[in-house]
Amino acid sequence: MDDGMGKRVQVTDVIASRIKTTAGNDVNLDNLVVYEALALNTLPIRQKGSIFDGAVVSERTMTEMAAMLQRGEGVPIQVMHDTKVLPVGKAFWAEITRDRSNRPQLPVQFYIPNTETDLINKIENATVDEVSVGFQAKTITCSKCGFDYLGPDADFMNVLSLTCENGHAIGKDSVHTHVDGLSAWHEMSLVGKGAANGAKILSQAAAQGAALTASGTTGKALLLQLTASKEPTMPDPVTVNLSELTGFASQLATAQADLATAKKDLDAKGGEVASLTAKIDGLNTQITELAAKLAEAEKVEPVKIDTDPTLSFLTDQFTKLHVALGQKDATAPKTATELIAGITAAQGKLSSLIPVGGVATGAVSDAAKGAGFTNAAFKSRN
Numbered sequence: 037m038d039d040g041m042g043k044r045v046q047v048t049d050v051i052a053s054r055i056k057t058t059a060g061n062d063v064n065l066d067n068l069v070v071y072e073a074l075a076l077n078t079l080p081i082r083q084k085g086s087i088f089d090g091a092v093v094s095e096r097t098m099t100e101m102a103a104m105l106q107r108g109e110g111v112p113i114q115v116m117h118d119t120k121v122l123p124v125g126k127a128f129w130a131e132i133t134r135d136r137s138n139r140p141q142l143p144v145q146f147y148i149p150n151t152e153t154d155l156i157n158k159i160e161n162a163t164v165d166e167v168s169v170g171f172q173a174k175t176i177t178c179s180k181c182g183f184d185y186l187g188p189d190a191d192f193m194n195v196l197s198l199t200c201e202n203g204h205a206i207g208k209d210s211v212h213t214h215v216d217g218l219s220a221w222h223e224m225s226l227v228g229k230g231a232a233n234g235a236k237i238l239s240q241a242a243a244q245g246a247a248l249t250a251s252g253t254t255g256k257a258l259l260l261q262l263t264a265s266k267e268p269t270m271p272d273p274v275t276v277n278l279s280e281l282t283g284f285a286s287q288l289a290t291a292q293a294d295l296a297t298a299k300k301d302l303d304a305k306g307g308e309v310a311s312l313t314a315k316i317d318g319l320n321t322q323i324t325e326l327a328a329k330l331a332e333a334e335k336v337e338p339v340k341i342d343t344d345p346t347l348s349f350l351t352d353q354f355t356k357l358h359v360a361l362g363q364k365d366a367t368a369p370k371t372a373t374e375l376i377a378g379i380t381a382a383q384g385k386l387s388s389l390i391p392v393g394g395v396a397t398g399a400v401s402d403a404a405k406g407a408g409f410t411n412a413a414f415k416s417r418n
């Protein structure tokens with residue numbers, strides 16, 4: 037069980053053996069009713085205005101309590117810490133277990149005679165549903181400096197003022213106490229819901245402690261009455277924060293490593309991209325240059341034709357012949373073959389116009405002479 041008072045426990049052989057270790061072999065098991073209750077855990081005790089505000093009981097304290105019961109040193113069961121009346125039962129067994137968050141806790145098994153019908157009814161119907169342990173600790177120390185409220189340097193004023201010798205006030209700035217070690221375990225009480233609010237200092241013990249201040253043995257008289265804190269609905273913030281932070285830190289470290297790797301990859305890829313871009317730029321420049329050269333080459337081609345002396349000559353002859361024919365606007369073809377064809381045709385026309393052995397008109401004669409068109413001239417140009 038995790039919380040408070042459990043249901044009635046079946047008396048198995050193991051449990052019977054535990055009871056006999058404490059109560060002796062003559063005990064009549066048929067007359068006993070057995071219960072189990074959570075006596076202590078390591079959750080901070082919720083007790084405002086006392087030195088147990090936020091106090092944490094050490095696992096060692098619980099281990100020593102368990103050991104005491106396991107040795108057969110039974111602890112009396114009382115009702116509401118009233119030790120003026122006879123005990124109503126006995127705690128006979130405890131062992132450290134772990135809660136859902138793996139924190140140590142101390143469930144205690146105890147028996148009550150079945151003649152205590154009223155009390156048994158109150159337990160069964162949950163009117164009585166918690167236990168509170170009355171014990172003396174070996175040390176109650178300040179979480180900040182380790183000052184021992186039960187030590188030789190402590191006096192009862194430290195307990196009353198909730199402040200250690202070094203000025204650390206309990207309940208402020210997370211200052212709390214650590215309860216460690218079992219000095220004496222006097223009783224375990226059955227208490228009603230809310231009756232045992234975490235922890236108490238018995239007024240009698242407090243008075244006793246104040247009286248003992250002068251003798252310097254103050255705190256040992258402090259009788260603690262502690263009830264295990266209920267596991268909060270929300271997980272213990274400190275535990276959660278630490279574990280979450282540890283998780284986050286590791287996640288962050290992984291993310292950082294991934295990021296560094298990604299950045300390296302990106303840098304490498306960036307380098308590749310830059311190099312490829314440079315290559316592309318180079319190629320583009322070459323293409324532009326080649327295109328320019330090509331354009332230049334295209335421009336050069338007709339010039340070459342123009343400067344060809346044969347073509348120039350033929351074009352000239354073509355033009356002159358056509359002028360002679362009165363066709364000034366005739367367009368000279370571009371190729372030598374076409375020009376020769378054109379010249380031959382013009383020659384034919386011209387021959388037909390000139391009468392045999394004479395010149396029809398001066399103009400034609402002049403034109404024909406000016407043209408200087410002879411086979412000799414043709415040959416000489418070649």
Ligand SMILES: [Zn+2]
Nearest residue numbers: 178181200204
């Ligand atoms: Zn302190």
